[in-house]
Amino acid sequence: MGGFLLYVNGRPRATLTPDELLRFVRDGLVDMPGITNAEIEDRSKGDVLSKGIAILQLVWFVIQLAARYAQNLPITLLEIDTLAVAALTCIAYGWWWKKPKDVGLPYPVRWKATAPPPNDLHYEYVISIVA
Amino acid sequence: MSMSSVLSPNIFLIGLHSSTAETVLAAGGFCRSSTLYLFYPFLSLMGLATIISPSAVHSRRVPSLGGYAETRGGIVLLVGCFSGMLFGGIHCLGWFQGERLWPEASLAILFAPVSIFLSYCYGALSDHWKFLPSIDSFFGIMVAISSAIYITARIGLIVLMLMNLRSLPAGAYDTVTWTSFIPHY
Numbered sequence: 001m002g003g004f005l006l007y008v009n010g011r012p013r014a015t016l017t018p019d020e021l022l023r024f025v026r027d028g029l030v031d032m033p034g035i036t037n038a039e040i041e042d043r044s045k046g047d048v049l050s051k052g053i054a055i056l057q058l059v060w061f062v063i064q065l066a067a068r069y070a071q072n073l074p075i076t077l078l079e080i081d082t083l084a085v086a087a088l089t090c091i092a093y094g095w096w097w098k099k100p101k102d103v104g105l106p107y108p109v110r111w112k113a114t115a116p117p118p119n120d121l122h123y124e125y126v127i128s129i130v131a
Numbered sequence: 132m133s134m135s136s137v138l139s140p141n142i143f144l145i146g147l148h149s150s151t152a153e154t155v156l157a158a159g160g161f162c163r164s165s166t167l168y169l170f171y172p173f174l175s176l177m178g179l180a181t182i183i184s185p186s187a188v189h190s191r192r193v194p195s196l197g198g199y200a201e202t203r204g205g206i207v208l209l210v211g212c213f214s215g216m217l218f219g220g221i222h223c224l225g226w227f228q229g230e231r232l233w234p235e236a237s238l239a240i241l242f243a244p245v246s247i248f249l250s251y252c253y254g255a256l257s258d259h260w261k262f263l264p265s266i267d268s269f270f271g272i273m274v275a276i277s278s279a280i281y282i283t284a285r286i287g288l289i290v291l292m293l294m295n296l297r298s299l300p301a302g303a304y305d306t307v308t309w310t311s312f313i314p315h316y
Contacts, residue, residue: 076295
């Protein structure tokens with residue numbers, strides 16, 4: 001999802017990790033974001049229909065494969081590979097069922113002007129690979 | 132420059148602050164930034180570190196993976212490794228299809244995630260119990276070796292399954308006769 005984006009003095013700084021957001025709220029440095037479950041779900045571009053169609057296709061494929069096995073028809077390696085990918089899809093769907101899809105705009109969290117701004121935010125770092 | 136890697140503070144990952152990253156990437160030229168673009172999805176997908184791509188940093192987006200609490204790193208790694216094992220396990224169903232090297236490649240995919248997870252567990256245990264010797268960047272080296280094996284095996288499987296289409300048994304072209312599942316005399 002788009003996450004919670006920290007604004008310092010009206011300018012965007014960085015997306016906050018869950019740990020950072022919790023810490024800042026506990027320390028009174030930002031206000032707890034007032035966003036409801038329904039509002040977050042409204043930002044998602046996936047719905048029951050798109051998920052349902054994907055699952056129907058997956059179930060149909062597995063049924064067909066089981067029927068081929070039951071009727072002693074040969075099963076190709078391509079079908080076995082597809083079955084493996086289908087299994088991974090099930091895992092991803094299970095864990096990400098409630099994750100909003102493709103949220104574009106982050107939710108702004110405003111830093112209270114009285115405190116000095118933070119200097120060590122996790123997502124301000126880019127990982128670079130040094131061979 | 133400072134270390135910001137979550138799980139594996141080894142030689143492979145060095146964190147760059149985004150303000151300096153722009154100048155370093157510009158000065159370092161195409162090579163470094165292209166390696167970065169090439170590798171960050173793998174590292175991110177394996178759950179090794181919550182890595183955000185440079186373009187996402189610039190446009191202030193959250194990566195599609197990541198954004199978890201840092202204590203969940205081990206769980207992400209466990210789920211990733213379990214998925215890999217399941218993937219390899221299902222490929223083992225093609226063991227007796229007569230395609231050479233298919234069983235070997237399936238086993239490689241099955242055991243590469245196991246070795247990654249075991250080395251992660253060893254690292255965690257040697258932090259906890261001091262009598263276990265801790266080996267420097269053991270986890271990073273195991274991840275590098277296992278990933279190389281996994282990627283090679285996966286490419287091999289794709290090539291083999293396409294080669295398998297050249298000589299299919301005749302029955303592969305038959306479709307299921309669904310009506311035969313209806314009980315009848």
